[in-house]
Amino acid sequence: MSTIVAHELTQRFGAELALDGIDFVLDKGEHLAVLGENGAGKTTLLRILSTAVRPTSGSLQIFGLDALRERTRLRARIGFVGHAPGLYPALSTAENLEFFCSLQGVDRARVAETLALVGLSHAARRPAGRLSRGEQQRLAIGRAVLHDPRLLVLDEPDASLDSGGPDLLAKVMLGRSAVLATHDRALANRLCQRTLVLRAGRALGAATRLRVVR
């Protein structure tokens, strides 16, 4: 059973056509890179895959479930990192994660593990608003894996990460299926096996194997 089966995904905002009939399949454990210029539709596609929004038309199956109907069940198994970190600046790093533990229904012990995983144990008590942009992004990534999801959907996670970023991404993506949107072809090369290139809402060809550029 494939992790994701997307068929003819289309997204309209009024008269604007953001996505036009996207098809692709993601197998278990595979990492797919979504490439394209700004405005090509990468974020729109990833938000649909994360179940944050529903497409105007098309079908989407994740873990064999209809992603348009079973969103609550799927959300426990998907981790999403979007453009904005969406953290609570007045709460500490650890408190942010503890709060999401309550929402996810996972044990508090996961907080310490996750902080260690993303390298923020030293900042556990610091208010999230006083983290650097790179640290905030690490926290957002930590939140995305707090509940040990089987699928990660990452929208340009490398954009504000500091130098250890790619290693961190490799670590969290290990053993999970992942869809990663990025501008950085080298990163896509390193972390993903296949690519999907978007231009003006359409896919350029089927998802192909990346050629590794040496």
Next chain:
Amino acid sequence: MTRAVAVAFAVARKDLTSEWRTRELVPALGQFVVLALVIANFGFQIDSQNAPAIAPGVLWLALVFAGLVAFGRAFAAEREQASLEAMLLTPAPAAAIFAGKALAAGLLLIACEVVLLPALALFFGTPLNFALVAAVLVATIGMAALGCLFAAMVARVRAREVLLPLLTLPLWIPFIIAGGQAVQVAMGATGNYNQAVALLVDFDILFVVLTSLAARFVLDD
């Protein structure tokens, strides 16, 4: 069910902790209501004769505007939008998240009322008794539920500052009618206090149930 309650309390605690640490909203609301009373004093040309008659109206006007600000804030900040989505992308039910936010916003408005009612008693010479406090508290519950639902809606829409009062006030009218009566009686006029408060409780139940059912259509796609 207990998970939903736990989620609601977690969300409320998160909002209240944030407010406690930043102390942004409550002091501003407190100052706002005091200023509203000052303006009312001059706008209505208050003296010891007309103060008892006008005070209930001033209370509700101040409360309505403070409420619009407080509930609007609950969902307004840009970062709230990304974090609201982060909350929704969990198994937590949307109605529970909504309940937590409404609970926190309601408590913040009550903190504002702690300033408003004594200030009103001080400036207008009106009594401050349990009946008055009870009436205002009961009305706050339903008003918080409605205010937060529409605040969640307009947070994602243009011209939100204009749209929030337009949508919320028609639904607050029954609360102001019954609450106005209850407050007036508590301040010494004749009338039926018990009936008024019973009506407020009925409205609370009706709108808390309705908003809980509507929450997932408003918060989630």
Next chain:
Amino acid sequence: MTKYYRAAAAAAALMVVAAGAIFLFSPTDALQGPVQRIFYLHVSSAIAAYGCFGVVLVGGAAYLRNESATGDRLARAGALVGLVFTTVTLVMGMLWAKPIWGTFWTWDARLTSTLVLWIIYAGYLLVRRLAEPGRQAARFAAVVGIFGFIDVPVVHFSVTWWRTVHPGPVIINDALPPQMLMTFLLTMACTLVLAGVMIAIRYRIETLMDQAPLAGAVRAIVHSEPAR
């Protein structure tokens, strides 16, 4: 298009018939004089307006339940037509009130709840316009429509309750002699038909507007084919 023109003409003709009944058939009221004749259209409009709001409610609920595009379009049509009828109700009410009661406005249950109805409709249409077009606008508007529909009787009830403590300056007497009653029922029926036709026409317009993105492509195809 012809059937809509025909329906509109029929509805208009019915309204002329109703007007005839109002001015020729119905007797002049002993107490109020000719001004009383406003009452027929005023009350009919009010009933039509609330009926339109019922359409908004049903359409919105259908949309929330299963994303029915028909339901959403029906709600849009009902809201616009209903706002028109509510405006008519309020204006005619004020025109009638001034000579009869000596004042344009009084805060009684009916006037207050009609005013609230107008404000809620206006809010509904604003939300439609300002929200993200498509699903979000339809969802939010449906919620506003449902809450609004429930709010109007709640407001009506609250003001009635309040009026027992604060009696108003006027009492409304609804007793009607048979000729007046017949005129009223006829006018109400004609007005409801008019409302129905207006909703149907507006529904068609909304359907066409929904299909507009395709219209450009269709036009291009149509213009490239030889004319018939």
